[in-house]
Amino acid sequence: MNELTIHLNELTTHLPSIITAYSILIGAALSPGPAVMMLIGFATTQGRTSALIASAGIAIGSVCINLLTLIGVGLILTKITWAMTALQLLGASYLLYLAYGAFKKVINPPAITASQTTVSSLSRCFSYGFLLQISNPKAIAFWLAITSVGAVEGAGISLTLLYIFGAFLISFICHGAWALLMSGSTIRQFYNKFRCGVEACLGGFFIFSAIKLALF
Secondary structure, three states, X not given: OOHHHHHHHHHHHHHXXXXXXXXXXXXXXXXXXXXXXXXXXXXXXXXXXXXXXXXXXXXXXXXXXXXXXXXXXXXXXXXXXXXXXXXXHHHHHHHHHHHHHXXXXXXXXXXXXXXXXXXHHHHHHHHHHHHHHHOOHHHHHHHHHHHOOOOOOOOOHHHHHHHHHHHHHHHHXXXXXXXXXXXXXXXXXXXXXXXXXXXXXXHHHHHHHHHHHHOO
């Protein structure tokens, strides 16, 4: 039996559980939540590029959590009360920071212009997405649930890496779809007309999410 046949047999064995895990991930990535709300903010105020960069940050954050759960660190964290509490407070604080940014725009609405984003601001967009993802203990619990499906349990390094890359693509494509949708000219015109109301809703959602996360 050659190496290619071995890899194909391994893929066939794990394919049903991988499809199940990916289906869960697609549903979660497409569902509106703090990450999607943040992308709406970037897409409507800074444009498509910034929102896509933030989507990449979210996807990389997901990969990091995925790796942690695969090697067992995520499960260990859930057993350490103080660590999870600290992570909850960190995540809640970050959401409150995003709420502050949204309400600041209500008081001093930004002008809607063609996006001319600098490298440093793109770095911040990436950091915002990444930090939002890794500071959310619910993301760890979510990935633990996916890992419990046993998608690549007992698989070799090649299939495991392929699985992780696939998870990254799913997260980036799903969140990127939100970024593309919300950065369209019609949506941005709507935001320009009702910007204060939109930012107020975003700020309120972030505060609600922060309270919910702190009490998780």
